[in-house]
Amino acid sequence: MEQEALAGIRILDLSRILAAPLATQMLGDLGADVIKVERPAVGDDSRQYGPPFLGQDRSGGMSAFYLSCNRNKRSITVDYTTDEGKEILLRLLDGSDVLVENFRPGVLAKYGLAYEDLRERFPRLIYCSVTGFGQTGPYRHRPGYDGIFQALSGMMSVSGLPDGVPGAGPMKSGLSLIDILTGLYTGTSILAALRHRDTSGTGQQLDVSLLDCGVASISHYAESFLVSGEAPPRRGNGGFGGIPSQAFECADGKMIFIVATTNPQFARACEAIGHPELISDSRFDSIAARIENRTELLPILESIFAGKEAEYWIGVLEAADVPVGPVNDIRAALADEQVQHRRLRIDMEHSVVGDIPGVGFPIKMSETPVQRYSAPPTLGEHTTEVLQDVLGMSPAAVDELRADGVV
Numbered sequence: 001m002e003q004e005a006l007a008g009i010r011i012l013d014l015s016r017i018l019a020a021p022l023a024t025q026m027l028g029d030l031g032a033d034v035i036k037v038e039r040p041a042v043g044d045d046s047r048q049y050g051p052p053f054l055g056q057d058r059s060g061g062m063s064a065f066y067l068s069c070n071r072n073k074r075s076i077t078v079d080y081t082t083d084e085g086k087e088i089l090l091r092l093l094d095g096s097d098v099l100v101e102n103f104r105p106g107v108l109a110k111y112g113l114a115y116e117d118l119r120e121r122f123p124r125l126i127y128c129s130v131t132g133f134g135q136t137g138p139y140r141h142r143p144g145y146d147g148i149f150q151a152l153s154g155m156m157s158v159s160g161l162p163d164g165v166p167g168a169g170p171m172k173s174g175l176s177l178i179d180i181l182t183g184l185y186t187g188t189s190i191l192a193a194l195r196h197r198d199t200s201g202t203g204q205q206l207d208v209s210l211l212d213c214g215v216a217s218i219s220h221y222a223e224s225f226l227v228s229g230e231a232p233p234r235r236g237n238g239g240f241g242g243i244p245s246q247a248f249e250c251a252d253g254k255m256i257f258i259v260a261t262t263n264p265q266f267a268r269a270c271e272a273i274g275h276p277e278l279i280s281d282s283r284f285d286s287i288a289a290r291i292e293n294r295t296e297l298l299p300i301l302e303s304i305f306a307g308k309e310a311e312y313w314i315g316v317l318e319a320a321d322v323p324v325g326p327v328n329d330i331r332a333a334l335a336d337e338q339v340q341h342r343r344l345r346i347d348m349e350h351s352v353v354g355d356i357p358g359v360g361f362p363i364k365m366s367e368t369p370v371q372r373y374s375a376p377p378t379l380g381e382h383t384t385e386v387l388q389d390v391l392g393m394s395p396a397a398v399d400e401l402r403a404d405g406v407v
Helices: 019-029 083-093 146-152 177-200 210-217 219-228 263-272 287-292 294-305 310-319 330-335 337-341 383-390 395-403
Strands: 010-013 033-038 073-077 098-101 126-131 204-209 245-249 255-259 324-326 345-350 354-359
Touching: 010 019, 010 083, 019 033, 019 073, 019 098, 019 126, 019 177, 073 383, 083 383, 098 177, 126 177, 146 177, 146 210, 177 204, 177 210, 204 210, 210 219, 245 294, 255 310, 263 310, 287 294, 310 324, 330 337, 383 395
Parallel strands: 010 033, 010 098, 033 073, 098 126, 126 204
Antiparallel strands: 245 255, 255 324, 345 354
16 A cells, blocks of 8 residues: 555544544544544544434444544543543653644643643644634634634625525525634644644644634635625625526526636537527626626526526536536435546445445545545544553553543
């Protein structure tokens, strides 16, 4: 097997739920040894975020939510509020490169495990804290979850049907989008900090805030406001850039999404749908004109696409090299021949619960391909293995810690 990109990197993962576990899963996919530290008998809260559960067994703590962000990790249970448990963590940190946690500011300081408590003993450690509002500021002690940050960041204000349309109003994304984006920002920042550590010899603290990542993620919408002084409106299933970039309902009730925003694309689209006269229409003959006159162009296109079935329109537009695709549900998306060809659907073998399905790492890397997918662990599945193999504890010592409720 080829060398894994992050082989030799160890991550101590104290995080729960979604954003931070997604980041550590990504690093585990890339070859890091991720040791997930969970509370004895309870574990990561997301283990109970079901149904559905794998095998419909609630007691196993294997909810689909948990399975989505915890592969390629080893689970140990440690009560680090005890002196013995804290000592286990400190010993594990001796051989670790990164610590990831997502408790509210100040929680780990109660146990002497804050960044300031550890930085002198572990000067090369990357200490990554993922919180709702960050380590500083007037909101730093507030709790928060994805939906709160979609609302606060402005993301909901530009999602949903436009004003004047039945059902109009701000709308949350169906996905836990800010959690997911924060996970990606977090993983990228950890990689950057490791690069800096490798060149300077010095670790650092990463202060990751879901609100910060949410605001950063509104991207060109924010820039539009900063340039114009006007808040962008909601456009439903339409894009914010050129026109058309829109979902259209077809005669069979199915929907397609078409993007024909450049002048050559728009011209090819108009020819393909049988309305070449739109190309030279002064209202639509440039990118800026189409954006300015979107309320005139879109109803024309809606009427045209309503005249024939989705399959027909996809065929003629694809033949004209116009970007188009069906609006799939999850079943259709995973069954798509391109998705299947790219092998995004994976199966992970688990010694206790059997095969576990999942969605694999999406990037194809020529020299360090992601090929190893170990199943998300059961609670404490690797406690004995880690304590004995990593810390060199004897079986009797592990048994004693277990009897005392430390692990």
